[in-house]
Amino acid sequence: MQRFDLNQIPHSPWKNGGGSTREIVCFPTGAGMDSFAWRISVATIAQAGPFSAFAGIDRQIMLLDGDGVELVAQQAGIHHALQPRWQPFAFAGDVVLDCTLLGGTSTDFNVMTRRGQWTATVQVISAEQLSPDGPAGLCMVLDGSWKITDDAQLAPGQGLWWSPSQPLAETPTLAAQDKNAHLVWVRLTPTL
Structure with a gap:
């Protein structure tokens, strides 16, 4: 990550x-x-x-x-x-x-x-808590503040990415710290 x-x-x-x-x-x-x-x-x-x-x-x-x-x-x-x-x-x-x-x-x-190798799902999420999944992806804060499991905070413009060459060692949890916190969530899936 x-x-x-x-x-x-x-x-x-x-x-x-x-x-x-x-x-x-x-x-x-x-x-x-x-x-x-x-x-x-x-x-x-x-x-x-x-x-x-x-x-x-x-x-x-x-x-x-x-x-x-x-x-x-x-x-x-x-x-x-x-x-x-x-x-x-x-x-x-x-x-x-x-x-x-x-x-x-x-x-x-x-x-x-x-095309033919990977597909992407892009969505904007406003949730209390979520965890990255899949072999690759990215999340970036759009609004508000998000806390990561290790108590680090992510502000707008900050985020996380993971890939097959940089896999998740452990699955962190992201928790919205503001009522109107939003982030963009990209789920990348291999098609091969």
Whole structure:
């Protein structure tokens, strides 16, 4: 189990200058964009432009902050406003999407899985208590505070991830410390 804090992950600017990405985790570790099995990141979208296409990849995206974006792919019949926040939207990464800002800069949460190898379930949870499960996954606090079994606290932007190469040595419990605490929960399941 690995802890992370978005505030400590550097921004990698996009080649087109339209935004930046903070990669939380990529599996297997060190895999490139053509060889990852799954990848989870947070992107900042600062200007309109096309989304990069990723052949053989399934994607899920969710607005974290900002006014949102409109995603359009006429040939695939996609016309989706990414708002309100915390509502996951799934689409095939092979599709070339045009992105238009619906106001100012937006920040989104991204999950990419290689089709035929892994699938992802992305949901926002507000619960009193839960425990990570499965061979791989990630949780990140969206709002409020969450306590881990060892009495450590997770604040917004902080979270945990685990993978087959970093399995759970023990299963921790996460407990909401606030009435309106929320986190995004990603369950990753191998399909092979």
